[in-house]
Amino acid sequence: MLSLQHVSKTVDEQTLVSDVSFDVEAGQCVGLIGPNGAGKSTLMKLISGMYDVSDGQVLLFGQNVKRWSHKKKAQRVSVLTQDGLAPYPMTVYDTVMMGRYPHLKFFQRESADDLNRVDHVLALTGLTDLKDQMLDTLSGGERQRVAIAKAMVQEPDLLLLDEPTSFLDIGYQTEVLNIVKAWQQRTGLTVLMVLHDLNLAAQYCDRLILINQGEIVKQGSSDDILTTETLEAVYRTTPQIVRHPIKDIPQILL
Numbered sequence: 087m088l089s090l091q092h093v094s095k096t097v098d099e100q101t102l103v104s105d106v107s108f109d110v111e112a113g114q115c116v117g118l119i120g121p122n123g124a125g126k127s128t129l130m131k132l133i134s135g136m137y138d139v140s141d142g143q144v145l146l147f148g149q150n151v152k153r154w155s156h157k158k159k160a161q162r163v164s165v166l167t168q169d170g171l172a173p174y175p176m177t178v179y180d181t182v183m184m185g186r187y188p189h190l191k192f193f194q195r196e197s198a199d200d201l202n203r204v205d206h207v208l209a210l211t212g213l214t215d216l217k218d219q220m221l222d223t224l225s226g227g228e229r230q231r232v233a234i235a236k237a238m239v240q241e242p243d244l245l246l247l248d249e250p251t252s253f254l255d256i257g258y259q260t261e262v263l264n265i266v267k268a269w270q271q272r273t274g275l276t277v278l279m280v281l282h283d284l285n286l287a288a289q290y291c292d293r294l295i296l297i298n299q300g301e302i303v304k305q306g307s308s309d310d311i312l313t314t315e316t317l318e319a320v321y322r323t324t325p326q327i328v329r330h331p332i333k334d335i336p337q338i339l340l
C-alpha cells in the first residue's frame with residue numbers, strides 16, 4: 087500500500103533524510119520513532135506530498151504520489167499533525183463536515199448520506215453533545231478528537247499521524263489512540279504514526295521503524311527495537327526494559 091524506495095531529501099546541501107526504504111502493508115499500524123531532529127516529520131511530509139523527494143520515490147497503491155491531484159490524495163490519505171486544528175470560530179459540526187469535501191464535486195452541496203456519515207462519526211468519537219460548540223472554545227484534547235473525526239469522515243485508506251498526542255494528558259493520549267485503533271480494526275485502515283512515547287508506540291503499533299540522523303537504524307517488532315542496547319545508541323540515555331504485566335510487550339523505564 088505504501089512503499090518508500092531509496093528516498094532522500096536535501097535542503098540547501100543539508101541532508102535531512104538519506105536512502106530510506108520501507109513498506110507498509112494494508113491494515114498495518116506502523117510507528118516511526120527516533121530522537122528530536124531525526125527526520126521523522128520530514129518523512130511524513132515526503133509521504134503526504136508536502137515535500138518533493140530529492141531522490142528515490144514514494145509509491146502509494148503502486149503509484150507515484152507526485153502525479154496525484156490534491157483532491158485525489160485527500161480522498162485516500164488523511165494527515166493529522168501535533169498542532170491538530172487551529173482554534174477557528176467554527177462549529178465542531180461544520181469542521182467535521184469539511185472532511186467530506188474531497189468527495190464532493192465543485193459547488194455540490196452535502197447530501198443526506200454525507201450528513202449521516204458526519205452524525206455517525208460524531209457519535210463514534212463522543213462529539214455529538216459538542217457538535218454546536220465553537221472550535222475555539224474547546225480544550226486541546228477535544229480539538230484533537232475533532233481533528234480525528236474530520237479525518238474519519240474523509241474515509242481515507244491511509245492515515246498519517248505526526249505526534250497526535252504530544253500536547254495531551256495521559257487520559258486523552260489513550261483516548262485518541264484507542265479511537266484510531268478501533269477505527270483501524272473496523273475498516274482495515276492503514277496507519278503510519280510518529281510517536282515520541284515509546285511505551286505507547288509499543289502498545290499501539292504492529293511494527294516500529296527507528297530513525298536517527300535521517301536514516302533507518304532498525305525496523306521490526308517492539309521486542310526487536312525496544313532494547314537497552316538499541317535505544318541507548320540513539321537516545322543518549324540507558325533505559326531499563328520491563329515487561330508490561332498484562333500486554334506482554336516491552337516497556338521502558340528511564
Ligand SMILES: Nc1ncnc2c1ncn2[C@@H]1O[C@H](COP(=O)(O)OP(=O)(O)OP(=O)(O)O)[C@@H](O)[C@H]1O
Pocket residue numbers: 097100102120121122123124125126127128129
Ligand atoms: N524545510 C527545512 N529546511 C531546512 N532544514 C529542515 C527543514 N525541515 C526540517 N529541517 C531539519 O531537518 C532535521 C529533521 O527535522 P524533522 O522535523 O524531520 O525531525 P523530527 O524527527 O520530526 O524531529 P522532532 O522529533 O524534534 O519533531 C532537523 O535538523 C531540522 O532542523
